Amino acid sequence: MGSDPWSIFEDLVSDFLGWARAWKERTGKKVIGHLLPDVPEELIHASGAMPLALEGASVSVGRAQEAMPGYTCSHALGILELGLSGELDFLDGLIIPYVCDTTRNLYHTWSNRFPSKAHYFLRLPKRIDHPGAREYLREELKRLAGFLGGVTGKTPTEEDLEKSLALYSESRKILRRAYSLHRERPTTWTLRRLSSLLASAMRSPREEHLLWMRSLPWEEPGSPCSHGERVPIYLRGKVWNPPQVVDALDELGFTVVGEELVVGLRSILDGGEEGEDPWGRLVSRFFSLPLYPGYHKEPKAAMDEFLSRVKRTGASGVIFLNPKFCEAAWFDTPDFQKALEKEGIPSLVLEGSARGLSMAQIRVRLEAFRETFGGELP
Amino acid sequence: MNPLLSLKDLKQINIDYYTAAHMARQNGKFVAYVNAFTPVELLYAMDFIPIYPENHAVILGARRISLEVAPEAEKLGYSVDLCSYARCDIGSIITGKSPTFGLPKPDLLLVSNSQCGTLTKWFEVLSRMYGAPMVLIDVPHSGNGERDQEAEKYIKGQLMELVDVLEGISGKTMDPERLKETIRLSREASDLWTKVLLSATHKPSPITVFDEFIAMAPIVAQRGTKVAVDFYAKLLDELEDRIAKGIGAVSRERFRLFWDNLPIWPELRRLSEFLDSRGAALVTSLYTWAWATLAVGEEDPFQDWAEQYLYTANLHLQRRIETYVEYAKEYCLDGFLYHSNRSCKMVSQDIPELRRAVTERTGIPGVIIEGDHNDPRLYSIESIESKIETFLEVLEGRKHREG
Numbered sequence: 157m158g159s160d161p162w163s164i165f166e167d168l169v170s171d172f173l174g175w176a177r178a179w180k181e182r183t184g185k186k187v188i189g190h191l192l193p194d195v196p197e198e199l200i201h202a203s204g205a206m207p208l209a210l211e212g213a214s215v216s217v218g219r220a221q222e223a224m225p226g227y228t229c230s231h232a233l234g235i236l237e238l239g240l241s242g243e244l245d246f247l248d249g250l251i252i253p254y255v256c257d258t259t260r261n262l263y264h265t266w267s268n269r270f271p272s273k274a275h276y277f278l279r280l281p282k283r284i285d286h287p288g289a290r291e292y293l294r295e296e297l298k299r300l301a302g303f304l305g306g307v308t309g310k311t312p313t314e315e316d317l318e319k320s321l322a323l324y325s326e327s328r329k330i331l332r333r334a335y336s337l338h339r340e341r342p343t344t345w346t347l348r349r350l351s352s353l354l355a356s357a358m359r360s361p362r363e364e365h366l367l368w369m370r371s372l373p374w375e376e377p378g379s380p381c382s383h384g385e386r387v388p389i390y391l392r393g394k395v396w397n398p399p400q401v402v403d404a405l406d407e408l409g410f411t412v413v414g415e416e417l418v419v420g421l422r423s424i425l426d427g428g429e430e431g432e433d434p435w436g437r438l439v440s441r442f443f444s445l446p447l448y449p450g451y452h453k454e455p456k457a458a459m460d461e462f463l464s465r466v467k468r469t470g471a472s473g474v475i476f477l478n479p480k481f482c483e484a485a486w487f488d489t490p491d492f493q494k495a496l497e498k499e500g501i502p503s504l505v506l507e508g509s510a511r512g513l514s515m516a517q518i519r520v521r522l523e524a525f526r527e528t529f530g531g532e533l534p
Numbered sequence: 535m536n537p538l539l540s541l542k543d544l545k546q547i548n549i550d551y552y553t554a555a556h557m558a559r560q561n562g563k564f565v566a567y568v569n570a571f572t573p574v575e576l577l578y579a580m581d582f583i584p585i586y587p588e589n590h591a592v593i594l595g596a597r598r599i600s601l602e603v604a605p606e607a608e609k610l611g612y613s614v615d616l617c618s619y620a621r622c623d624i625g626s627i628i629t630g631k632s633p634t635f636g637l638p639k640p641d642l643l644l645v646s647n648s649q650c651g652t653l654t655k656w657f658e659v660l661s662r663m664y665g666a667p668m669v670l671i672d673v674p675h676s677g678n679g680e681r682d683q684e685a686e687k688y689i690k691g692q693l694m695e696l697v698d699v700l701e702g703i704s705g706k707t708m709d710p711e712r713l714k715e716t717i718r719l720s721r722e723a724s725d726l727w728t729k730v731l732l733s734a735t736h737k738p739s740p741i742t743v744f745d746e747f748i749a750m751a752p753i754v755a756q757r758g759t760k761v762a763v764d765f766y767a768k769l770l771d772e773l774e775d776r777i778a779k780g781i782g783a784v785s786r787e788r789f790r791l792f793w794d795n796l797p798i799w800p801e802l803r804r805l806s807e808f809l810d811s812r813g814a815a816l817v818t819s820l821y822t823w824a825w826a827t828l829a830v831g832e833e834d835p836f837q838d839w840a841e842q843y844l845y846t847a848n849l850h851l852q853r854r855i856e857t858y859v860e861y862a863k864e865y866c867l868d869g870f871l872y873h874s875n876r877s878c879k880m881v882s883q884d885i886p887e888l889r890r891a892v893t894e895r896t897g898i899p900g901v902i903i904e905g906d907h908n909d910p911r912l913y914s915i916e917s918i919e920s921k922i923e924t925f926l927e928v929l930e931g932r933k934h935r936e937g
Contacts, residue, residue: 223886227615227876257651260675261883264851267678268887279674281688282647282654288691292674295684450651452670455658481615483879487655490611491662505611 161371162349165356172359173238176208177246179361186308189244190251191235191259192418193394193448194280196438199297201362202312202320203304205248209358209419210235213397213479213508223265229481230509231394232262239270249274249307251300255450256484276303284443285453293439317434327362328424330369335421337374342386342411344376350412351402355419387529390466391415392492393477393485397508400515401477401522408519408526409534414469416446417477449484459488463495472529473502480509502528535810536776536783538745540769547752547761552634555583564641564704567660569653570824571646571847572671573693573839575716575758580700580708582642586755587660588653590637591619594626595799595908603631604909618877618909620656627663640666641703644696648673648843650880669699673843679850689840714832716758724829726766727753731826733773734817735865738782740773743793743816744806745783753825788813789929790866792858792900794888795873795881796821796907801915808919812926817865820854820881851884855891862896869929870900871922876913877906899932901925 168175180187186205190197191212200207212234220236238244252263254277263277279296281289305311312320334353337345357365386409395417396402405412415421427444429437446465447458466474474496478485489505496503504525506518558565566582568574574584594600600618603625608614610628612621626632643657643666654670661668671692674685697708730749734741741749749769752762776782791809793816798805809816827846830838861867872889875882889900903921906912 224883225874225879225885227879228883254675257880258883261851261880263675263677264884265887268851268891277675277677279677279682279685281672281674282651283670283672283692286672286692288688289672292684292688296674449655452654452658452672455661455668456665458658459662478613481879483616483652484655486613486616487620487652487659491659493611507613 161368161373162352164368165349165352168356168360169352172208172356173243176206176359179206180246186248187246188249188251188304188307189247191231191253191262193253193255193450194418194442194445195251195253195278196297196300196442197358197362198317198320198324198438199301199312200251200304201323202316203301203308204310205304205308206361207358208247209355210238210244210250211395211419212236212238213395214399223269224261227481228261229258229479230397231479232258236262236265236269239266247273249276249304251276251278253278253280255280255448256482258481274303274307276300280442280451282450282452284447284451290439290443293442294435297435297438314434317438321434321437323362323366325426327357327366327369328426330366331357331424333374334369334372335424339388339411339413341377342406344373346406347402347410347412348406351396351419354423358419358423385409385531385534386411387473387526388413388469388471390469390471390474391417391420391477392462392474393417393508394479394482395419395477395508397477397479398515398518401506401518404515404519404522407534408522410522410526413471414465416448416465418448422446422448449482449488459491459495462492463499466496466501467499471501473504473525475525476503476505478505478507480507535785535807536781538741538749538769538772538783540765540772541745541748543765543768544748544751547756547765550761551755555585556635556638558583558638565638566642566644567637567640567657568644569646569649569657570754571648571673571828571843572644573696573830573835574755575720575830575835576697576700576708576713577644578716578758579713580697580706581704582700584644584755585637585640587623587637587656588619589751589755590626590632590634591622591908592799593633594622594631595619596802597633598800598910599626599631599633600800600908601910603629604911614909614912615876617652617656618906618912620652620659622908623656624659639664642666642699643668644671645669646671646673646843646847648847650878652878652880667699667703669696671696671843673848675848676844676850678852679845679848682844685844686837686840689843690836693836693839713835717830717832717835719760719763720758721829723753723757723762723766724826726763726770728826729770730766730773731818731822733770733777736777737790737866738780738784738787739790739815739817740776740781740783742783742806743819743822744797744802746819746822747797747802750822750825757825757828782815784810784813784815786813787815789868789926790815790817792817792861792865792867792870793819793821793873794858794870794885795875796878798873798905798913798915798918799908800910801905801918804915805918808922812923814922814926816871817867818861820857823857849881849884851887854884854888855895858888858892859895862892862898867898868933869898869925871925872900872902874902874904875907876904877908899925899928
């Protein structure tokens, strides 16, 4: 590790596939990729493999468009591109969670293109308000454990899972503390640093990541946040797309006080209830997370709960990071914006896409949004 | 082109259907908005009239009113990348533009995500708009159609719970005898519809997929009523008469083609005439067959519905490939037209793989055409026709080579 304690996280994230490949060669251990939303990393870890979160949004797409139409979201096309170009050949397995029609079709296309590569379609239930969904998920997670055992040779026992849950709980606790520091001292604990910390946690062995995090300047005072200078905002979306939006938010004086990204707070919330067995805790965590747009609960309640989450954070504004062609996100947005407007909370919608996206245009829109809160731009 | 006379009955059938829906409350009935793969037999048995916002959107698309209403939804923030049925429906509600005087306000929104996830989100918007309760039948995708007993249990539990919801809204108790009767009528209509679809295996085909698209309204919306049974019985009589006399739907049938995906509703007539003038008959399609497989038994309909939504209705790529290979043989197909439909990602995203596999297995070529089921701003009909024209030339060349 160099003198800058942050560099290990940033370096890892900048070439996480290369890092994971080298780690696998070095240790001889298994690496299992997954496509993010709500794949239980603890379960993969309990099977002896390293979970590797994959994002397709920032991948430049070429060959993938021969296999799926261009009106597919950049996350799915990007993953397919990585697969077709051989970048994911080193993976021992891939888990595709069923969160929307596109993930369902990506699973089919992947199965057809790569029939001999181990992959699993994780059937996540969509009815978050239904007791039968809890029972279904519990059984589904046990099936996933069977798949993992087939890949790694070690089907996780309850004891294995307990250990992994404890490790992830500890890691998430520290990451939540980092999030608090971002809210308090956003010029030191910048969004860039925070996002690198979270992103690297999902792409490295969690035990080692914990050790690296301990060397961070946790007690350094830094410059506390002055609310007159910065604008607290809330984000709804999937991933940081384009990735440079993170730097733009830092530079323009926004502080992210809450968000629902699958690579953000959603990945570090705890939710398991005391007294439950490890399977029950995994299930409880899933059902306690903020509602992902592809899931369903009573529609008015879903909107009201979103509004409550925003208000609880004290955010002055909301940014929707909607992936292009993501029907789940786009159907919600007009009603959710209207509800925010009624509460006097301004919002901005940014459309993410792998093609034809200009960061300059996004920056101009963010600057205009920043100006609506008054004060000089930093 | 030889138009089918029975199809003329549809005008009155549709008027009666929408009038009954508008008059539901006066007649002690209730209105449920639904999508495909929901138990309409149960709804009819409990005095709920099932209404398909998708069908209403089709009417808007076929009459090109979509050009007026879809942009109104977009002005509210509904992206142009969203399903054009949904944009048309929302735009129609805002503007009041509708040949059916709109749709009556729903007492319930019932949706199954076995069809797609889009409908769930669209109905969530409608639920907030009308303050109406919504029930989602969540169908976990069964991967490649393998047995999933946990999913069967989960779906069946949701269906049983639906009965409680219907009883709560209507204040009436489900009558098992009435349910048996609607199931019987539904099965009768499905059997007749199957025979209608199979009639196209004859050469020349007495019916085209364009006719089927028009004729499918009762099997979709009125499955479980006598109206559907009577209509298909009459249509089948006409088709059998045509078969006996050797009358084809297309003037001079030269090519027999498959249509994949939903129609391009605004271009139904134009494409129908275009293909007819070239001797090309669309003889079968995935979309029309989907409605032939929805009958259930009287003994345990809840288990049957659960299995149907999980294994039959739930599109699986491998099963879809197998089915298309079977159709190729059964219908003596010359080619496949794959409609890559911007508004239906669910059915369209697999098409490149589907085409590759089907052509590999059958040797029969296919062409992908870029379209949209309801929004003429999202495609060029001239480009579509040009692509089909070139494809037909390829098929002609193959026929010459094969003698």
